[in-house]
Amino acid sequence: MLLIRKHEPDIILRTAHPEDFEALVAMRIEAMRESLERVGRFDPVRARERFREGFSAPDTRYIEVAGNRVGFVVVKALANGLVLDHLYIKPDAQGQGVGSAVLRQVFAEADAAASTLRVGALKESDSNRFYLRHGFQLVESGEFDNYYVRPNV
Template sequence: MVNQQRAGFVVVKPGPDQLLLDHLYIRPDCQGQGIGAAVLEKIFAEADAQAMPLRVGALRDSDSNRFYQRHGFQFLSEEEWDIYYIRSPR
């Protein structure tokens, strides 16, 4: 919450052999304040506790590609519209 308003939302879906970060959305006016990084740290802790890799996809031209790479995700594959990344458990 920022100024009593929801700053965004996150959806993590469990799978048999990995977690999928299906959505991580931070409102544009709340971006650049470390909120997304803080949310990722909590998700990383959960994934690490389960010894599960964390997978995420981003639209090809989205700034989120740099965000995920900065936070330790490695390129996995790409399709016409999306680029997929994975983070191994630590």
């Protein structure tokens, strides 16, 4: 069987700044709304508060495709490896290979640091399949979230 790999867009990751908080939280809410509404947990106030609690501009990068900001990614260094804290793609840019292209860059960074990479995902979110497809292994399942690890290679 011949496997044809979808073309991934050329992406640029640009570091965010503290004053970008409002734009980032709006992007987060837009990207996660459908998943949270599906499970009856959508609360934009809570989404804002949770994002504010862990917001770190130096760890946050906008995802740009053809000059347009289509999402953002947050990768933080912890004592036991890297954590993919957030990966949000605007709904109109989903399904075009953007997330896969971002993960490829994040994987390269993790591999260069010989680091594991961890991520959590809402149990009912489509992102669970996405992370499994990209080599993450389920290590724990909490009340609302699944937790995954990608061992260093």
